[in-house]
Amino acid sequence: MEKNKKRLNETLIKGEDSAKKLQALLCRRAYNDGSVSVEDLVMEILGSFSRGLSMLRSCDSGEFAGAPASPDMTLATSGDQTPEVKNRKKPAPALKERRGCYKRRRTIDSRVITSVTIEDGYAWRKYGQKMILNSQSPRCYYRCTHKPDHGCKAQKQVQKLEDESNMYHITYFGHHTCPTLNNFSHSGVVLDFNGGASKNPHSLSNSPSAITNFQVQPSIKQEVESKTQSTDVSVSDNVSSANDGYSHNSSPALEWNEIWQHNQLGSSGHEGPPFMWFDNEDSCASTSSHGYLDMDFLNNDGFSSDFLFDEVLS
């Protein structure tokens, strides 16, 4: 029991710590070295308090034996239902306990892009594939390869678009917290819906088209979208100077120019430009403050989180 108290204490302290960091972030959005984002901190804080509360509830109900992996677990096991009853069928190995405490994804904290390639420079491990209703292509589920060693929470879902464009609808969840940056030459997963994923690590490095097709689409504020071409250069300059990890076999400056042009030309529709960015209604990207080119989804890539456009805009 003493151990649990200590754990609860640590959990709450962590929450407090995250709250302090968030406060600093919100004050100036200054202390952002790329290793942490507002969304991460919020999630961390909420998680800490949820876990803490769960522990307390468990304590009240006399089951303070172990902190649940998810705050909802206490709800799921509430009442007279024992874990054995809850666990239908499978006799569940003693130590492995219940299988996941799956939760439906929130659309919050998700970033959606459409791209001709699923490659984004990170190393992803596929952990599931599912046929989705009213969709011909399966949805593939990926998490960061570094989850086990660094606890990186980044995940993404990839689904091929229905049309003939061979494009992918990619939804990112969470942010990379892993310290290592993966280069194209090291992460060569190319989706092949006919025969699964290609695991040839050289597939990309040997395929210029795949590399040059790689694009990332920043969530650009609407105010920014109407800016002049002079902004173009600034964006490119910013990106190319800040970009270390994406400089392999590709030209970030050129691509950001292209991205910018795509935004200039056709951000209104979901067709036409090959690289599009959809802000989720409740995503951080659409709610960032004025004058920012919000690139939160690229956090920790070596990009800075936000590019200030104040000078350009003025």
Place this chain on the structure above:
DNA sequence: GTAATTTGACCTCG
């Protein structure tokens, strides 16, 4: 032998 992917079962939520 190790790591990544596949795939069916399991779990949660609407």
Place this chain on the structure above:
DNA sequence: CGAGGTCAAATTAC
């Protein structure tokens, strides 16, 4: 109850 998300054993690739 069905759909979406995840787990983990089996399979495959390197």
